[in-house]
Amino acid sequence: MTRVSVAGARGRMGSLAVAAVQAAPDLELVAALGRGDDLAAAVGSDVFVDLTVPDQVMANVEWALGQGMHVVTGTTGFTADRVEQVTAWAQAADRHVLIATNFGIGAVLVMQLAAKAAPFFESVEVVELHHPDKVDAPSGSAIRTAKLIATARADAGLGDVPDATTTELPGARGAVVDGIHVHAVRMRGMTAHQEVVLGGPGETMTLRDDTYDRSAYMPGLLVGVRQVASRPGVTVGLEHYLDLD
Amino acid sequence: MTRVSVAGARGRMGSLAVAAVQAAPDLELVAALGRGDDLAAAVGSDVFVDLTVPDQVMANVEWALGQGMHVVTGTTGFTADRVEQVTAWAQAADRHVLIATNFGIGAVLVMQLAAKAAPFFESVEVVELHHPDKVDAPSGSAIRTAKLIATARADAGLGDVPDATTTELPGARGAVVDGIHVHAVRMRGMTAHQEVVLGGPGETMTLRDDTYDRSAYMPGLLVGVRQVASRPGVTVGLEHYLDLD
Amino acid sequence: MTRVSVAGARGRMGSLAVAAVQAAPDLELVAALGRGDDLAAAVGSDVFVDLTVPDQVMANVEWALGQGMHVVTGTTGFTADRVEQVTAWAQAADRHVLIATNFGIGAVLVMQLAAKAAPFFESVEVVELHHPDKVDAPSGSAIRTAKLIATARADAGLGDVPDATTTELPGARGAVVDGIHVHAVRMRGMTAHQEVVLGGPGETMTLRDDTYDRSAYMPGLLVGVRQVASRPGVTVGLEHYLDLD
Amino acid sequence: MTRVSVAGARGRMGSLAVAAVQAAPDLELVAALGRGDDLAAAVGSDVFVDLTVPDQVMANVEWALGQGMHVVTGTTGFTADRVEQVTAWAQAADRHVLIATNFGIGAVLVMQLAAKAAPFFESVEVVELHHPDKVDAPSGSAIRTAKLIATARADAGLGDVPDATTTELPGARGAVVDGIHVHAVRMRGMTAHQEVVLGGPGETMTLRDDTYDRSAYMPGLLVGVRQVASRPGVTVGLEHYLDLD
Numbered sequence: 001m002t003r004v005s006v007a008g009a010r011g012r013m014g015s016l017a018v019a020a021v022q023a024a025p026d027l028e029l030v031a032a033l034g035r036g037d038d039l040a041a042a043v044g045s046d047v048f049v050d051l052t053v054p055d056q057v058m059a060n061v062e063w064a065l066g067q068g069m070h071v072v073t074g075t076t077g078f079t080a081d082r083v084e085q086v087t088a089w090a091q092a093a094d095r096h097v098l099i100a101t102n103f104g105i106g107a108v109l110v111m112q113l114a115a116k117a118a119p120f121f122e123s124v125e126v127v128e129l130h131h132p133d134k135v136d137a138p139s140g141s142a143i144r145t146a147k148l149i150a151t152a153r154a155d156a157g158l159g160d161v162p163d164a165t166t167t168e169l170p171g172a173r174g175a176v177v178d179g180i181h182v183h184a185v186r187m188r189g190m191t192a193h194q195e196v197v198l199g200g201p202g203e204t205m206t207l208r209d210d211t212y213d214r215s216a217y218m219p220g221l222l223v224g225v226r227q228v229a230s231r232p233g234v235t236v237g238l239e240h241y242l243d244l245d
Numbered sequence: 246m247t248r249v250s251v252a253g254a255r256g257r258m259g260s261l262a263v264a265a266v267q268a269a270p271d272l273e274l275v276a277a278l279g280r281g282d283d284l285a286a287a288v289g290s291d292v293f294v295d296l297t298v299p300d301q302v303m304a305n306v307e308w309a310l311g312q313g314m315h316v317v318t319g320t321t322g323f324t325a326d327r328v329e330q331v332t333a334w335a336q337a338a339d340r341h342v343l344i345a346t347n348f349g350i351g352a353v354l355v356m357q358l359a360a361k362a363a364p365f366f367e368s369v370e371v372v373e374l375h376h377p378d379k380v381d382a383p384s385g386s387a388i389r390t391a392k393l394i395a396t397a398r399a400d401a402g403l404g405d406v407p408d409a410t411t412t413e414l415p416g417a418r419g420a421v422v423d424g425i426h427v428h429a430v431r432m433r434g435m436t437a438h439q440e441v442v443l444g445g446p447g448e449t450m451t452l453r454d455d456t457y458d459r460s461a462y463m464p465g466l467l468v469g470v471r472q473v474a475s476r477p478g479v480t481v482g483l484e485h486y487l488d489l490d
Numbered sequence: 491m492t493r494v495s496v497a498g499a500r501g502r503m504g505s506l507a508v509a510a511v512q513a514a515p516d517l518e519l520v521a522a523l524g525r526g527d528d529l530a531a532a533v534g535s536d537v538f539v540d541l542t543v544p545d546q547v548m549a550n551v552e553w554a555l556g557q558g559m560h561v562v563t564g565t566t567g568f569t570a571d572r573v574e575q576v577t578a579w580a581q582a583a584d585r586h587v588l589i590a591t592n593f594g595i596g597a598v599l600v601m602q603l604a605a606k607a608a609p610f611f612e613s614v615e616v617v618e619l620h621h622p623d624k625v626d627a628p629s630g631s632a633i634r635t636a637k638l639i640a641t642a643r644a645d646a647g648l649g650d651v652p653d654a655t656t657t658e659l660p661g662a663r664g665a666v667v668d669g670i671h672v673h674a675v676r677m678r679g680m681t682a683h684q685e686v687v688l689g690g691p692g693e694t695m696t697l698r699d700d701t702y703d704r705s706a707y708m709p710g711l712l713v714g715v716r717q718v719a720s721r722p723g724v725t726v727g728l729e730h731y732l733d734l735d
Numbered sequence: 736m737t738r739v740s741v742a743g744a745r746g747r748m749g750s751l752a753v754a755a756v757q758a759a760p761d762l763e764l765v766a767a768l769g770r771g772d773d774l775a776a777a778v779g780s781d782v783f784v785d786l787t788v789p790d791q792v793m794a795n796v797e798w799a800l801g802q803g804m805h806v807v808t809g810t811t812g813f814t815a816d817r818v819e820q821v822t823a824w825a826q827a828a829d830r831h832v833l834i835a836t837n838f839g840i841g842a843v844l845v846m847q848l849a850a851k852a853a854p855f856f857e858s859v860e861v862v863e864l865h866h867p868d869k870v871d872a873p874s875g876s877a878i879r880t881a882k883l884i885a886t887a888r889a890d891a892g893l894g895d896v897p898d899a900t901t902t903e904l905p906g907a908r909g910a911v912v913d914g915i916h917v918h919a920v921r922m923r924g925m926t927a928h929q930e931v932v933l934g935g936p937g938e939t940m941t942l943r944d945d946t947y948d949r950s951a952y953m954p955g956l957l958v959g960v961r962q963v964a965s966r967p968g969v970t971v972g973l974e975h976y977l978d979l980d
Contacts, residue, residue, distance in 0.1 A: 104938055105855045105856070105935065105938070105940075106852075106856075106933070106935075106938045106939065106940035107938075109851075109852050109855070109940060110940065113848045113851070113852070113942075116844075116848070116978075116979055117841075117844050117848070120840045120844070120954065120955075120958070120977065121433075121840070121841075121954075122433040123377055123431065123432045123433040123434070125430050125431070125432065127372065127428070127430070129442070132368060132406070132407035132408050132409060133407075133409045134409060134410070135409050135410060135411045135412060136410070136411075136412040136413070137410045137412070137413045137414070137417040137418050138414060138417045143414075161377070161431075162377035162378075162431070162433060163377050163431050164377060164378045164379060164380050164431075165379070165380060165381070165382045165429075165431065166380045166381075167380060167381040167382070168381070168382045168420075168429075169382070169383060169388075169420035169422065169427070170416070170420060171415070171416040171417075171418060171419050171420045171421070172382040172383045172416075172419060172420035172427060172428070172429040173382050173416060173429055173431070174416050174417060174419065174428060174429075174430075175413075175414035175415060175416045175417035176416070177414065181430070181431075182414070182417060183372070183417070183419060183428040183430065184410075184413075184417040184418055184419075185370045185372070185419075185426070185428065185442065186368065186370070186406075186407070186408050186409075186410065186418070186426075187368045187370065187442055187444040187449060188366075188367040188368040188407060188444040188445055188446060189368070189444035189445055189446060189447055189448050189449045189700075189702060189706070190444060190449060191702075197374070197430065197432055198841070199432040199433040199434035199435060200433055200434055200840065200841075200951070200954045201433060201434060201950040201951060201953060201954065202434055202946065202947050202948040202949065202950035202951035202952075202953075203434050203839055203840070203841045203842075203944065203945065203946050203947065203951035203954075204432060204434045204435060204841065204944075204945045204947075205840075205841035205844060205845065205942075205943065205944050205945075206941070206942070206943040206944075206945075207848075207940075207941070207942055207943075208940065208941040208942075208943075209938065209939075209940050209941075210679075210938065210939045210940075210941075211937065211938050212679060212681075212702055212937050212938065212939075213937045214937065215936040215937035216679070216935070216936060216937030216938035217937075218936060218937075219855065219856075219935045219936065219938075220855075223855070242855065243851075244851060244980070245979065245980040349693055350610045350611070350690065350693070350695075351607075351611075351688070351690075351693045351694065351695035352693075354606075354607050354610070354695060355695065358603045358606070358607070358697075361599075361603070361733075361734055362596075362599050362603070365595045365599070365709065365710075365713070365732065366595070366596075366709075434945075434947060434951070436947075443596070445595065445596075445706070445709045446705040446706060446708060446709065447701065447702050447703040447704065447705035447706030447707075447708075448594055448595070448596045448597075448699065448700065448701050448702065448705075448706035448709075449596065449699075449700045449702075450595075450596035450599060450600065450697075450698065450699050450700075451696070451697070451698040451699075451700075452603075452695075452696070452697055452698075453695065453696040453697075453698070454693065454694075454695050454696075455693065455694045455695075455696075455924075456692065456693050457692050457693065457694075457924060457926075457947055458692040459692065460691040460692035461690070461691060461692035461693035461924070462692075463691060463692075464610065464611075464690045464691065464693075465610075468610070487610065488606075489606060489735070490734070490735040611923075612923040613867055613921065613922045613923040613924070615920050615921070615922065617862065617918070617920070619932070622858060622896070622897035622898050622899060623897075623899045624899060624900070625899050625900060625901045625902060626900070626901075626902040626903070627900045627902070627903045627904070627907040627908050628904060628907045633904075651867070651921075652867035652868075652921070652923060653867050653921050654867060654868045654869060654870050654921075655869070655870060655871070655872045655919075655921065656870045656871075657870060657871040657872070658871070658872045658910075658919075659872070659873060659878075659910035659912070659917070660906070660910060661905070661906040661907075661908065661909050661910045661911070662872040662873045662906075662909060662910035662917060662918070662919040663872050663906065663919055663921070664906050664907060664909065664918060664919075664920075665903075665904035665905060665906045665907035666906070667904070671920070671921075672904070672907060673862070673907070673909060673918040673920065674900075674903075674907040674908055674909075675860045675862070675909075675916070675918065675932065676858065676860070676896075676897070676898050676899075676900065676908070676916075677858045677860065677932055677934040677939060678856075678857040678858040678897060678934040678935055678936060679858070679934035679935055679936060679937055679938050679939045680934060680939060687864070687920065687922055689922040689923040689924035689925060690923055690924055691923060691924060692924055693924050694922060694924045694925060
């Protein structure tokens with residue numbers, strides 16, 4: 001039985017995380033901590049889950065590592081400096097940390113598998129589809145996906161994607177991120193969806209993730225909680241826990 | 246048995262049309278005419294199919310109507326002036342004409358059904374996907390689809406599609422045609438594909454056509470050949486023969 | 491301003507309906523009635539929405555028509571006998587009724603548009619996808635869709651769909667409903683989805699509905715509320731209000 | 736420059752292979768051998784491609800290995816006994832062999848990536864779609880995909896997929912291969928397509944391959960031709976050349 005505490009437990013992600021830990025037969029909830037609660041309630045946990053905010057997370061992580069806990073966090077704002085600091089604390093405590101901005105397993109797999117497939121196809125484009133209240137286009141995930149694909153193509157010695165367009169209504173061919181065309185659809189009824197289409201002579205392959213609601217992030221979070229004790233060091237990105245290679 | 250002649254019979258569409266007529270048990274091929282062949286070989290046909298080029302089609306149509314044939318043509322270049330001229334000839338001959346730039350039934354249905362569905366959804370976008378040797382983006386079909394949708398929305402009193410985008414990489418949200426966002430994907434392995442996505446609260450609907458090769462145009466051409474005798478006047482667009490309303 | 495009352499207002503559909511009426515600028519909520527509440531609170535309504543249960547709905551509908559209200563109901567259990575009885579009441583009261591078992595506009599459109607498209611394609615199959623807690627397979631909607639398609643094909647003189655299968659693992663080709671193959675996928679994460687694929691030489695067309703949650707039924711319910719006053723008689727099925735033909 | 740000969744060069748796959756080798760700037764065609772042609776024309780090749788028939792392939796492979804060539808073959812009929820025999824010849828000649836029944840990179844990747852993703856999802860089903868002249872259902876590829884997925888789930892300690900179905904029209908839930916539901920769609924216009932859908936709470940992931948024609952097999956065949964010299968031993972399955980792990 002792994003003992004788990006959750007900080008940020010009254011937020012949207014945090015309250016789902018508390019319920020997911022409680023529902024898992026191999027996990028035991030020690031403390032569900034909201035803003036202002038005393039961290040001491042978490043003493044004795046094996047894993048500390050931080051789903052708070054950038055101005056709280058560093059103090060929490062330092063405390064938890066100092067208490068001998070491993071840490072899993074989905075809190076944003078981990079700059080290179082912060083990762084370096086966390087690494088120092090983790091080494092000193094001989095404990096492990098997972099920092100992930102996306103716990104959606106499907107979303108992470110689409111990105112990673114797209115990069116694995118990219119060297120074998122002449123063409124590739126990214127289409128992301130989100131609810132129409134989103135303010136940025138394309139999504140950060142789509143930009144990262146395009147960059148991963150671009151790097152994989154470059155490493156494989158592929159050149160530019162083929163594109164004979166000479167007459168274009170402005171924007172028709174999408175945004176171009178490191179040479180990869182990315183299209184953003186905004187659609188009432190949808191939440192967060194991403195599709196990567198790859199093509200060669202006579203064949204196309206499509207990888208698609210459909211995220212319908214926040215519960216999608218719980219299976220990935222539990223992967224982190226269950227594995228962090230056996231994954232030495234500080235890991236950035238859930239993909240490294242998914243044994244893709 | 247309907248007697249049919251095909252002009253432009255040595256072109257790519259024409260040769261498929263000749264084969265399709267020959268394979269149809271209710272149709273009889275009278276003449277397969279290439280450039281320079283004597284039209285007289287077609288005398289006695291019920292239906293004259295013209296799949297030639299803009300500088301031949303008008304003379305052919307005038308001759309065929311004068312011979313008492315109905316006409317089905319997929320040749321391009323029918324301006325409003327040309328349609329008016331053909332209408333005069335058809336009235337004088339008491340014969341019927343179908344002018345269509347797209348004989349793909351699925352392609353035509355996606356356009357028409359999208360316009361029928363559009364009044365009932367808050368969001369709608371168009372994604373077209375073609376081979377990477379295409380020079381224009383978006384496709385003419387996608388532009389027409391967007392215009393049909395925009396008209397249907399306006400007639401229903403709908404306003405703009407919802408879109409909260411404030412930060413955009415240039416092109417991410419596609420081209421905007423009469424207020425409708427249109428995205429063009431270029432992909433080796435594909436031929437001609439179009440998808441219309443519509444969305445309201447808790448629901449999305451997708452209409453998609455995949456055209457793999459030119460044989461896709463034969464069922465629609467045969468619809469034209471079989472129905473032209475019972476469709477008075479000059480009709481522009483295959484959709485009017487599909488009994489959608 | 492149309493005055494509306496909702497019966498069954500404390501149920502899952504009913505509570506959404508109350509919120510939808512309250513949010514609509516052209517509608518005014520008169521009464522939100524739960525089981526046991528006095529119907530008199532609804533007096534003066536233009537439209538009575540019944541989202542109750544089979545053993546309540548008939549008494550409610552009789553009362554509402556007698557009060558001079560039009561009626562929109564999504565309650566189940568409307569046998570032919572019940573429809574006949576409601577028709578008699580509606581004629582006596584000179585009021586109109588909409589009885590619909592599915593207010594999902596996309597779901598209804600996919601069914602209806604599939605039937606419109608079916609005469610033009612040699613092949614057609616139905617794939618429905620639902621959450622894995624569903625006890626029946628295929629869904630009632632998929633069965634109705636297959637029957638509508640089968641009727642449309644028969645009316646058009648089409649024969650059997652082509653299928654050369656001679657070696658089959660049992661069940662691979664799906665259930666067969668009036669000659670149409672229907673496949674049921676059960677998938678955690680999904681709610682209610684249906685796809686109709688149609689195919690001819692060189693071309694396929696796909697119609698797909700994705701229903702993510704019950705809010706999907708509100709736009710269709712409001713179509714009913716807004717139009718019932720102008721649709722004489724008793725109408726069974728939302729599709730007749732969608733002006734598809 | 737790698738020197739390549741192709742046996743079976745007048746068959747459908749073989750003629751495409753000859754053209755693909757000729758078009759590749761880093762490959763040189765030595766001989767294109769049809770049935771009855773003297774193998775001696777291939778002497779001096781680095782790689783021998785066999786796309787013949789089961790009763791020719793063993794003699795060809797023995798000869799080519801004996802001549803010091805590496806071998807890539809897509810010919811069917813490689814039983815365990817035959818693979819063992821080829822392994823003995825390859826060891827004796829110190830040369831390498833790739834035996835693959837499917838050179839479609841997308842098709843192979845969908846299978847392999849589905850197996851990689853399977854441990855992370857509660858639900859998974861396979862839908863394959865082929866032209867209606869296919870005699871077996873489901874396809875051999877879909878059966879192999881289901882078996883790979885079932886093995887991956889078992890290795891990860893997952894139990895049965897969730898499925899509450901109690902009322903089923905026969906066949907609705909598809910064929911069941913090692914516990915995985917597999918659905919076979921037959922559709923005019925399509926060639927060979929496969930989709931794997933995986934789902935967990937709030938999320939689904941879809942992997943899809945669309946193979947439109949035989950040219951789809953050439954990129955994978957060329958991967959084999961280019962890599963066989965650096966892949967010791969006898970390899971069965973193109974996936975082992977794709978560096979997926």
